Structures are given as C-alpha cells and as structure tokens.
Amino acid sequence: SNTTRKTILENRKAFLDQLVDLLPSDAVHLTITGGEPTLLKWDFIDILKKCQLKFPQTEFLMLSNGRALANTAYRNAFLDALPSHFRLAVPLYASTSDIHDTITRAHGSFEQTMTALKVLQHKVSVEVRIVVMKNTYKRLPEIANYLVSNLPNIKTVSIMGIELLG
Numbered sequence: 001s002n003t004t005r006k007t008i009l010e011n012r013k014a015f016l017d018q019l020v021d022l023l024p025s026d027a028v029h030l031t032i033t034g035g036e037p038t039l040l041k042w043d044f045i046d047i048l049k050k051c052q053l054k055f056p057q058t059e060f061l062m063l064s065n066g067r068a069l070a071n072t073a074y075r076n077a078f079l080d081a082l083p084s085h086f087r088l089a090v091p092l093y094a095s096t097s098d099i100h101d102t103i104t105r106a107h108g109s110f111e112q113t114m115t116a117l118k119v120l121q122h123k124v125s126v127e128v129r130i131v132v133m134k135n136t137y138k139r140l141p142e143i144a145n146y147l148v149s150n151l152p153n154i155k156t157v158s159i160m161g162i163e164l165l166g
Contacts, residue, residue, distance in 0.1 A: 013043040020050050031061045038068035038078075045074075048081035059085045066090040067109055069116035079123050087155070089127040090117060094136055095146030103133070117151055127156040 023030070030051070037044055051060070060083050069075045090113060093103040097110035104110075120126050128151065130143055140159070147157060 013040065013047070016040075016043075016047050017050065020047065020054060023054075025054050027055060027058050029059045029061070030055065031063070033063040036065055036068075037062060038064055038074075041068075041074075042077070045077045045081050048078065048083070052081055052083045055083055057085070058083060059087075061087050061089060063089050065104070065109065065113060066116045066120075067106075067112040069120060070112040075116060075119065079120075082124060087125040087127055088120060089129055089158070091129045091131050091160070092143065092147070093131055093133070094139060095143045099136070099139070103135070114150065117154070121151050121153040125156075126151075126154045127158055128154050129158045129160045131160050131162060133162060 040047070051058075066088070069078060092100065092113065094100040094110070097108075100110035100113075101107050117126060117128070128147060130140065132140070136143075144157075147154065
C-alpha cells in the first residue's frame with residue numbers, strides 16, 4: 001500500500017541521517033550508491049546537504065544512472081548540496097537511445113541521462129562508465145566518438161565489465 005511504502009521511505013531517510021551522524025567527519029572517501037540514490041528524491045538532497053557540512057575534506061563518489069538529474073530544479077538543488085570534493089559516475093551503454101534504452105529497459109533513459117550529463121560536465125567532476133557487454137563491445141569506437149563530440153568536458157571515462165555477482 002502507499003502508506004506502507006511512505007513509512008519505509010521515511011525510515012530509510014531517518015536511517016541514512018543516523019548513518020551520516022555516526023560516520024567520522026575525517027573520513028577520507030565515501031561512496032554513495034544504491035540502487036539509485038536519487039530515488040529518495042528531495043530527501044537525498046537533504047542528506048547531501050548534511051554531508052556537505054559534515055565532510056568538508058572527504059572525497060565522494062556517487063554512482064547514479066543520472067536520469068533524475070535531467071530535471072532542472074532537482075539538478076540545481078543537487079549541485080547546491082554537493083560536498084566540495086565530489087565525482088558523479090554514470091553508466092552509458094550505447095551512443096544511441098534505441099540500444100541504451102533497450103539495455104536499461106527504460107524508454108527515454110538515454111535522453112534523460114544525456115540531458116543531465118551535458119549540463120553536469122560543466123559543473124561537477126563526471127565519470128562516464130561504459131559498460132562492455134556482448135551486444136555493445138563492437139560499438140566501443142562509436143561510443144568513444146559520441147563522448148568526444150557530445151561530452152568534451154567529462155573528467156574520466158571508465159570502461160567497465162559487467163559484475164555478475166554482488
């Protein structure tokens with residue numbers, strides 16, 4: 001039910017708030033991952049703001065599909081809440097929407113991800129993760145050319161294998 005789901009989400013936010021409180025403020029590195037961290041919506045922005053204040057010297061890596069960051073209001077709030085030393089890592093499965101969206105099983109995901117990355121590449125350290133798979137490995141040069149043409153300011157490109165477990 002919607003009530004049960006709302007309670008679970010509220011508990012998740014409280015849990016994450018507590019977790020941030022318990023972490024040492026001199027932590028060298030923190031990775032934010034999920035699932036998808038931005039599914040917490042505006043609660044995630046609150047958690048980032050808390051991290052921004054508590055961890056001024058900590059290096060952050062966030063793994064995200066980037067889709068929620070296509071929304072201008074959400075993206076701007078995200079950027080305002082970021083800790084000082086922050087890298088965003090986003091997977092790209094192909095250089096075309098038909099292949100990317102087929103792999104993600106989410107129509108429009110390529111367009112959302114690229115909309116976000118085209119802006120974010122100028123605002124934050126971005127790592128694009130190219131996930132090599134049976135149906136994409138022959139397209140690596142095409143993906144590389146696409147990145148050079150469309151995302152010239154990204155900081156890092158990582159070529160990743162699929163993690164079969166974990």
